[in-house]
Amino acid sequence: GNSVTQMEGPVTLSEEAFLTINCTYTATGYPSLFWYVQYPGEGLQLLLKATKADDKGSNKGFEATYRKETTSFHLEKGSVQVSDSAVYFCALSDRNTGNQFYFGTGTSLTVIP
């Protein structure tokens, strides 16, 4: 079946630190992979996505590369800001199941000045 596993949080970093949030997946087909971000009190927003192996998604300084050989889609940012404090969700979409989404449990990030 399909599933997503992401690193447990919470994660606390100082401003300008390097961020990595690990995400691995299991899929029966060829999924698309996503990172969504949820700011306090809001719904989820798409942060970035990649639709095939070796694709790199990027947005707002965040990056993630679709690695089929390691079934991973780790989120990285070189220098985090206080405004990046949020919960980050890794997800996959499987066309074989009607584009149904499968989400990880979320990783809470707090960036301190």
Next chain:
Amino acid sequence: NAGVTQTPKFQVLKTGQSMTLQCAQDMNHEYMSWYRQDPGMGLRLIHYSVGAGITDQGEVPNGYNVSRSTTEDFPLRLLSAAPSQTSVYFCASSQPGTDTQYFGPGTRLTVL
């Protein structure tokens, strides 16, 4: 475009009461879904619909009903609320083939 809208934003129910959470989208998306978000469990799919008149169960459908009479609307009904249904509920929509889901702002439900 308003995107995906949900009402109400907050709701408190007593055990056994019924209610409907409303969800609407103005993007003409065929695919709509309902999730619940609980601490440490991420988002879990309750029900989804691939078009008007078609609905199917997700991972945690028990205690919830849905219908899809129009493309725009996808209400979620709680028939007899239980404390275990205390959660934040998100509605989402997407167009098949585009891979991206658009989420509403959520409804925070408390069942006493």
